[in-house]
Amino acid sequence: AQENYEKAITIAVEEKSQPLVLYQGMNVGNSLFMQKRYDEAFPYYESSEKLAEVNKILIQQVQALERMGDTRRAQEKPDEAIEIYDKAADLCRENKYKYGLQGILQRLCEVYAEKRDQEKHDECKKELDETQDELRKIDPHFVNEK
Numbered sequence: 001a002q003e004n005y006e007k008a009i010t011i012a013v014e015e016k017s018q019p020l021v022l023y024q025g026m027n028v029g030n031s032l033f034m035q036k037r038y039d040e041a042f043p044y045y046e047s048s049e050k051l052a053e054v055n056k057i058l059i060q061q062v063q064a065l066e067r068m069g070d071t072r073r074a075q076e077k078p079d080e081a082i083e084i085y086d087k088a089a090d091l092c093r094e095n096k097y098k099y100g101l102q103g104i105l106q107r108l109c110e111v112y113a114e115k116r117d118q119e120k121h122d123e124c125k126k127e128l129d130e131t132q133d134e135l136r137k138i139d140p141h142f143v144n145e146k
Helices: 002-014 018-034 038-054 058-074 078-094 098-114 118-138
Strands: none
Touching: 018 038, 018 058, 038 058, 058 078, 058 098, 078 098, 098 118
């Protein structure tokens, strides 16, 4: 699958399709992540995040940041993961993207729990609960209970 995604990136570049490059870059990153090749996956996510930012594709930008944070977390670099998740959370807050914020906050809460930072965990959990309450009012199906 990884080889096919890499070929697809080449085609997308030739076609000058930045959204397709972004999409295939995420796929290559995901393929490498699944193989636990985190150092190789990270640049694909990072490039996808930058392309999403330039093309103003909020959902893809948040997803790329989420995967970047997941990668740093898998590499046992929790402080870097927190920094990336915080950037994603800020982006979600600025754009009132509650569904994306929910996923990012869930990850942040987990990292704070792993670090045994009770104060930050409790702050994060409070915001997560408030976000989920707001999402429930829109549609209960939007809430990801973990």
